[in-house]
Amino acid sequence: MRVAILGAGAIAYGNAALMCQNGHDVILWSPSGRRTAAIATGAPLHSSGAVSGSYHPRIATSCADALAEAEAVVIAVPGYGHRFIIESAAPHVRDDQVIVFSSHLSFAALYLNQLLGERGIAVPIATLATTVTTGRQTSLDTVYVGAIRALLDVAVIPKESTARGIEVCRTLFGDRFQQQTGLLAISLSNLNPQNHLAIALCNLTRMELGEKWGQNENITPAVARFIEALDLERLAIAHAFGLNVRTVQEHFRLSNDVPLGTLHEMVQHRMQRPGPFGPTSLDSRYVTEDMPFGLAPTISIAHIAGVKVPLHESGLCLMSALYGRDFAAENDILPSLGRLTREMLAELG
Numbered sequence: 001m002r003v004a005i006l007g008a009g010a011i012a013y014g015n016a017a018l019m020c021q022n023g024h025d026v027i028l029w030s031p032s033g034r035r036t037a038a039i040a041t042g043a044p045l046h047s048s049g050a051v052s053g054s055y056h057p058r059i060a061t062s063c064a065d066a067l068a069e070a071e072a073v074v075i076a077v078p079g080y081g082h083r084f085i086i087e088s089a090a091p092h093v094r095d096d097q098v099i100v101f102s103s104h105l106s107f108a109a110l111y112l113n114q115l116l117g118e119r120g121i122a123v124p125i126a127t128l129a130t131t132v133t134t135g136r137q138t139s140l141d142t143v144y145v146g147a148i149r150a151l152l153d154v155a156v157i158p159k160e161s162t163a164r165g166i167e168v169c170r171t172l173f174g175d176r177f178q179q180q181t182g183l184l185a186i187s188l189s190n191l192n193p194q195n196h197l198a199i200a201l202c203n204l205t206r207m208e209l210g211e212k213w214g215q216n217e218n219i220t221p222a223v224a225r226f227i228e229a230l231d232l233e234r235l236a237i238a239h240a241f242g243l244n245v246r247t248v249q250e251h252f253r254l255s256n257d258v259p260l261g262t263l264h265e266m267v268q269h270r271m272q273r274p275g276p277f278g279p280t281s282l283d284s285r286y287v288t289e290d291m292p293f294g295l296a297p298t299i300s301i302a303h304i305a306g307v308k309v310p311l312h313e314s315g316l317c318l319m320s321a322l323y324g325r326d327f328a329a330e331n332d333i334l335p336s337l338g339r340l341t342r343e344m345l346a347e348l349g
């Protein structure tokens, strides 16, 4: 399949390596052009870890160029890049294409659907609760793929295009997708915001001082308790809408192939294998993406549902104070969607 990847970071490169390995024709677009500079001159993309090999994805010079021949389009940038990517792509999307958000946050798919609607077209938009690959970009032409997740949740809008959206995900990435009820369930199934709040808040001075620290080693019993307490709030929101979403322990089992237990027990199992390292700067998407585009919308959903989420609210407040920023105000997707109501959210499922 001809597939365009909008983004050129850890997930874009990991996905590109996996899809090239699966025989797909991949074209990458780096919004600034900087990250793909080496590959554009002919250097191969070297991947190590769970995907190992050297590949030659094509490089697009513009978003329009990336989309021109694509049958599928994967959006793989942090939430703070979604608005730019959506607005760059929307004028060029064709009605025979399928879009995949890897991963989806903050109802970004609704914004894309809205812009396409203004052009009179609708395409399947598959939203993934997390990413197929994990990993880190280690240089401009190298990526380390930590894992390929065994199973992940997907929902497609418009709902009537679900079968086509999931079919394309399976063609690109393999048979590893489980259909969720809808976009609300997917929004409540992305666990990075809560996990990263706990990991970053409890290790913030390590980040600020640029220390090298193992992420799992620092999910101590106290940090794991905090993550599990945050998880109970998230599950209560889902429950208020009658939705069934995975627990953090189930998510950790699927992502890391370890037996179910308490989160701390599971992290201990995971530590038998190396990596990943925690962020080494305050300028980390664990905070700058996950607070505005993960925690803030989740709190809004909780308010609409009438569910109390004191840990989410305190976390967002503390992080905003620590950074001297108003993270809730940094979300540039929600204001374009109008007022979300309980009925609209319930309809999304």
Ligand SMILES: NC(=O)C1=CN([C@@H]2O[C@H](COP(=O)(O)OP(=O)(O)OC[C@H]3O[C@@H](n4cnc5c(N)ncnc54)[C@H](OP(=O)(O)O)[C@@H]3O)[C@@H](O)[C@H]2O)C=CC1
Binding pocket: 006, 007, 008, 009, 010, 011, 012, 029, 030, 031, 032, 033, 034, 035, 036, 076, 077, 078, 079, 080, 081, 082, 084, 085, 102, 103, 130, 131, 133, 134, 135, 136, 137, 192, 285, 289
């Ligand atoms: N890495 C991982 O293991 C995991 C990642 N995820 C999620 O996957 C998504 C992608 O993550 P990852 O690839 O690691 O992130 P990266 O930080 O590596 O992504 C970098 C890419 O995002 C682009 N980008 C950054 N800021 C902007 C912006 N303001 N406007 C437009 N583009 C921008 C960069 O553009 P340019 O090329 O111009 O520099 C680059 O192409 C995130 O939502 C993340 O939370 C989820 C689970 C695991």
Ligand SMILES: CC(C)(CO)C(=O)C(=O)O
Binding pocket: 134, 135, 192, 195, 276
């Ligand atoms: C490292 C990992 C897989 C767990 O926190 C991750 O989710 C991320 O990098 O965003």
